[in-house]
Amino acid sequence: MTLDAAIRLTGALMALAFVQQSLEHLRPAARARERWLFAPRLILSLALLAACVASAAGGGMAVAAGLSLALVANHLAILPFFNGPYNGGADRMSLLVLLCLTGALVLPELRWREAAFGYLGMQLILSYAMAGWVKIVNPDWRSGRALRDVFLFSAYPAGENLRRWADRPRVLTAMGWAVMLFELAFPLAMLSRPALIVALAVAALFHGANACLFGLNRFFWIWICAYPSILWLQSRILG
Numbered sequence: 441m442t443l444d445a446a447i448r449l450t451g452a453l454m455a456l457a458f459v460q461q462s463l464e465h466l467r468p469a470a471r472a473r474e475r476w477l478f479a480p481r482l483i484l485s486l487a488l489l490a491a492c493v494a495s496a497a498g499g500g501m502a503v504a505a506g507l508s509l510a511l512v513a514n515h516l517a518i519l520p521f522f523n524g525p526y527n528g529g530a531d532r533m534s535l536l537v538l539l540c541l542t543g544a545l546v547l548p549e550l551r552w553r554e555a556a557f558g559y560l561g562m563q564l565i566l567s568y569a570m571a572g573w574v575k576i577v578n579p580d581w582r583s584g585r586a587l588r589d590v591f592l593f594s595a596y597p598a599g600e601n602l603r604r605w606a607d608r609p610r611v612l613t614a615m616g617w618a619v620m621l622f623e624l625a626f627p628l629a630m631l632s633r634p635a636l637i638v639a640l641a642v643a644a645l646f647h648g649a650n651a652c653l654f655g656l657n658r659f660f661w662i663w664i665c666a667y668p669s670i671l672w673l674q675s676r677i678l679g
Contacts, residue, residue: 444501446672447544447557448492450665451504454537455489457661458482458511461534477521481514505545512542530658536563537665554676561673564666565627568643572623581620584613590654602653619646630674640667 458481465478484507491504515535540563543556580586592606605612622642629639644667647660 441668441672441675443544443550443554443557443672443676445496446668447501447541448496448504449668450537450541450557450560451508451545452489452492453665453668454534454541454662455485455492457534457658457665458485459489460661461658473521477514477518481511481518484511484514501545505542508538508542508545511538530656530662533567533659533662533666536560537662540669557669558673558676560666561669564663564670565630567663568623568626572620572626575616576620576624581616584609584616587612587616622646630670630677633674633678636671636674640670 462478462482462485465474466482488504488507488511491501491507495501495504515538537560540556540560544553547553547556575581575586578586580589588606588609591603591612622639626639626643629636644660644664647656647663651657651660
């Protein structure tokens with residue numbers, strides 16, 4: 441995957457993710473200022489999607505660069521409204537993807553553009569590896585109690601019927617270890633193209649399961665946005 445193709449794909453996927461996020465804040469019950477902040481984000485995201493699609497047909501990315509800068513300004517205006525990234529990891533990842541993409545679009549030298557986009561790929565690798573490390577050093581995760589408590593007590597399960605999973609401690613322990621080992625082993629996928637594709641497919645299924653079971657839909661879309669960066673980074677490293 442070439443740098444330009446990876447940037448275009450990341451921009452298009454990010455735009456779609458931002459459209460979904462923006463629509464959540466344009467519901468009738470939303471506050472007026474909230475709608476004024478997210479309506480421009482929706483328009484800018486749709487325009488960025490169109491620019492990325494048009495550039496794939498041979499157009500330049502100058503329009504996409506300007507739109508990404510406008511989205512950065514819009515995002516910085518949104519942050520004080522919620523006193524920071526209110527939706528935790530998904531919003532932090534959204535800002536990271538946006539900033540790295542903008543750098544890859546607007547920086548004047550190729551090596552700087554590669555560094556900005558490569559940084560996104562490295563952060564994606566670390567996001568999985570560090571998540572696995574944080575879990576495996578936690579005795580509650582190693583024993584399966586952490587997952588049991590999520591199903592039993594938290595507000596995350598998308599349906600009350602899912603709480604019955606808390607009655608299957610052995611299954612939850614196995615699931616927990618599978619997640620931890622996969623996350624810790626994820627950086628090894630960089631050694632082989634087929635291994636990386638399989639790892640990204642498994643990771644996407646993992647995020648999809650979290651969206652279905654716990655309603656964490658934002659994590660699915662925004663993490664998928666960063667996948668082109670790691671595919672490009674691997675090809676850049678391995679040559």
